[in-house]
Amino acid sequence: MTTTSEMQASLLAEALPFMQAYEHKTVVVKYGGHAMGDPSLGQAFARDIALLKQSGINPIVVHGGGPQIGAMLKQMGIESRFEGGLRVTDEATVRIVEMVLAGSINKEIVALINAEGEWAIGLCGKDGNMVFARKAEKRVRDPDSNIERVLDLGFVGEPAEVDRTLLDLLARSEMIPVIAPVAPGRDGHTYNINADTFAGAIAGALEASRLLFLTDVPGVLDRNGELIKELSVTQARALIADGTISGGMIPKVETCIEAIERGVAGVVILNGKTRHAVLLELLTEHGAGTLIVP
Ligand SMILES: Nc1ncnc2c1ncn2[C@@H]1O[C@H](COP(=O)(O)OP(=O)(O)O)[C@@H](O)[C@H]1O
Numbered sequence: 259m260t261t262t263s264e265m266q267a268s269l270l271a272e273a274l275p276f277m278q279a280y281e282h283k284t285v286v287v288k289y290g291g292h293a294m295g296d297p298s299l300g301q302a303f304a305r306d307i308a309l310l311k312q313s314g315i316n317p318i319v320v321h322g323g324g325p326q327i328g329a330m331l332k333q334m335g336i337e338s339r340f341e342g343g344l345r346v347t348d349e350a351t352v353r354i355v356e357m358v359l360a361g362s363i364n365k366e367i368v369a370l371i372n373a374e375g376e377w378a379i380g381l382c383g384k385d386g387n388m389v390f391a392r393k394a395e396k397r398v399r400d401p402d403s404n405i406e407r408v409l410d411l412g413f414v415g416e417p418a419e420v421d422r423t424l425l426d427l428l429a430r431s432e433m434i435p436v437i438a439p440v441a442p443g444r445d446g447h448t449y450n451i452n453a454d455t456f457a458g459a460i461a462g463a464l465e466a467s468r469l470l471f472l473t474d475v476p477g478v479l480d481r482n483g484e485l486i487k488e489l490s491v492t493q494a495r496a497l498i499a500d501g502t503i504s505g506g507m508i509p510k511v512e513t514c515i516e517a518i519e520r521g522v523a524g525v526v527i528l529n530g531k532t533r534h535a536v537l538l539e540l541l542t543e544h545g546a547g548t549l550i551v552p
């Protein structure tokens with residue numbers, strides 16, 4: 259009979275080939291605002307990231323915080339709305355976005371990783387000239403008239419330039435970067451960038467081996483609410499067009515498509531509410547969620 263400790267040991271041993279495969283490789287983990295909130299899950303997430311670094315892997319955390327920004331805006335009496343999964347961002351909103359993302363959430367994640375005995379460093383696109391944004395151009399087609407128009411989302415940005423100097427330096431150190439999706443434009447403004455888009459740009463620039471999106475659903479769900487385990491780029495585009503994929507899942511899936519097209523190998527959307535989701539996905543046979551394939 260196999261004892262519990264033998265089972266635990268064999269699970270640890272199972273991780274070896276995965277650790278070897280990812281040694282010195284970059285893994286970008288996007289930690290969504292919907293996956294945050296439960297302190298014990300946050301601690302488990304931080305432990306996963308710490309364990310990756312200890313295993314010789316180069317983890318980079320890019321985080322969101324959409325619900326937390328929404329709560330703060332509400333508290334301040336500022337109205338907020340989304341168009342195509344992106345928050346319409348005026349001058350007052352971008353100040354709150356920067357405060358919540360680069361201020362509170364960023365430092366909370368840094369503290370959680372540090373509490374696991376590692377060295378996390380909190381950054382945003384402004385640090386080390388890492389990311390410069392341009393004003394986002396979101397095109398939508400009116401379903402009735404079929405006319406395309408460009409939405410003005412205010413200070414919503416897209417990553418236009420990514421400089422990897424700082425991240426390369428940190429990869430050779432003990433430091434684990436934790437990055438908030440806020441960046442300056444060459445026009446001097448601060449831009450609010452969707453965290454999924456930001457994570458995709460970082461993964462692309464660093465030629466990451468894996469890009470994981472931790473959210474609050476098991477992955478991409480079909481019309482009946484069933485998990486789609488594997489999704490091709492063509493199928494993904496069709497599900498966006500027919501409305502099966504909506505809201506915050508749109509920028510996530512669009513980023514997955516771009517990352518695949520840029521050569522990032524393993525792009526997965528998975529449930530961040532599953533304890534140790536990152537370790538399960540990377541270091542065991544028990545991967546879950548939706549794998550996006552070419
Ligand atoms: N087809 C779909 N499959 C799964 N989730 C979907 C789908 N279409 C829309 N969603 C929504 O997308 C949400 C995840 O995106 P988002 O709210 O931006 O989360 P996060 O904060 O993790 O980035 C889900 O909670 C769900 O409400």
Ligand SMILES: CC(=O)N[C@@H](CCC(=O)OP(=O)(O)O)C(=O)O
Nearest residue numbers: 290291322323324344345452453
């Ligand atoms: C332009 C835009 O929509 N920016 C997002 C940035 C945060 C984010 O993306 O957070 P999640 O990953 O938790 O959704 C926002 O303002 O909510």
